[in-house]
Amino acid sequence: MTGLVLKLAPRERVLINGAVIENGDKRSRLAIMTPNANILRLRDAIHPEEVNTPARRVCYITQLVLSGDADPEEARHQIMRGIEQLSQALTDTDSRAQLNAATAAVVENQFYQAMKALRALLPREARLLAHRS
Numbered sequence: 001m002t003g004l005v006l007k008l009a010p011r012e013r014v015l016i017n018g019a020v021i022e023n024g025d026k027r028s029r030l031a032i033m034t035p036n037a038n039i040l041r042l043r044d045a046i047h048p049e050e051v052n053t054p055a056r057r058v059c060y061i062t063q064l065v066l067s068g069d070a071d072p073e074e075a076r077h078q079i080m081r082g083i084e085q086l087s088q089a090l091t092d093t094d095s096r097a098q099l100n101a102a103t104a105a106v107v108e109n110q111f112y113q114a115m116k117a118l119r120a121l122l123p124r125e126a127r128l129l130a131h132r133s
Contacts, residue, residue, distance in 0.1 A: 004032040004039065004112065013042040018068045039112055040066040044119065054089070055118060055125040058082035062106075062115040072109065079106050079114065086121065089128075095121060 006014060008023040008030065015021075017038050032039060040063060051060045061078050064070035080103070087099050098117045105114035 003034075004037075006030045006032065006039070006041070015040040015042060015045075015067055036109060038066045038068055040115075044115075053125055053129060054082065054086055055121045058086065059115055059118045059122070062111050062118060065111045066115065072111065076106055083118075090121060090124065092124075095124060 006029065008014065008028050010023060010025050010027060012023045013020055014023075014030075015038075016032070020042070045067075046056055046060050046063055048060070051057050058079055061070065061075050061082065065072050065075045065079075083099055083103055083106070087096070090096070090099065098120045102114045102117035105111070105117060
């Protein structure tokens, strides 16, 4: 089986190509077979007022592509610029791996995978910013 597999908790909501879908009372799995479908788990969504760090900004731009609120071509340049800026600050091996994965995903128009890689940087960024304070 190819494609993206979503495992949904009871009553979990997901945005698929602009439509909000809510799971029923039981856990379920959905196989998304359509390539390049725009998918966003609403529990993973970053709200505009939470966009207060560089990594969150890049994640948010990626999220806007997935929600259909940003043109992928226009957003691609912003995302790649943001990844470049993050790569200057996050120089450890793990961060580099996530940034490389995000870059490859953006190049391949795999914005869900890009967001997933970028979200992995959020805890590290939070620790670094807390340490600076």
